[in-house]
Amino acid sequence: LFHLPFSNQNRPDQAFTTVRAKKTGKANAASGKIYVTIPPDHFGPIPPENDPIRNQGVLVGEFWADRLDCRQWGAHFPHVAGIAGQADYGSQSVTLSGGYADDEDHGEWFLYTGSGGRDLSGN
Numbered sequence: 001l002f003h004l005p006f007s008n009q010n011r012p013d014q015a016f017t018t019v020r021a022k023k024t025g026k027a028n029a030a031s032g033k034i035y036v037t038i039p040p041d042h043f044g045p046i047p048p049e050n051d052p053i054r055n056q057g058v059l060v061g062e063f064w065a066d067r068l069d070c071r072q073w074g075a076h077f078p079h080v081a082g083i084a085g086q087a088d089y090g091s092q093s094v095t096l097s098g099g100y101a102d103d104e105d106h107g108e109w110f111l112y113t114g115s116g117g118r119d120l121s122g123n
Contacts, residue, residue: 036074046074
């Protein structure tokens with residue numbers, strides 16, 4: 001099992017935004033508790049033994065309301081970046097948010113047209 005280097009029990013159960021953070025969007029939100037016990041650079045399935053809350057792991061087809069929820073369940077750790085990974089190893093996860101006009105989501109496959117370059121000041 002992976003143990004987080006920070007005090008998870010002191011985090012709120014749900015992610016939240018302060019009044020100041022709401023002005024700039026969830027990019028500045030504080031994330032809630034991390035419910036799974038995997039390292040941030042984990043590759044592969046998240047099995048039940050890494051899910052002490054639900055004891056089911058992360059299932060194929062699960063979805064969440066936003067990236068902060070994805071973070072809590074270990075499906076996608078970055079708050080803002082759409083791609084999680086390292087150039088030397090590959091990508092653990094990719095999120096689609098409808099932010100790029102040319103993105104295509106066909107259910108079984110998708111076309112991701114970019115990462116970065118968008119003006120996030122209006123979020």
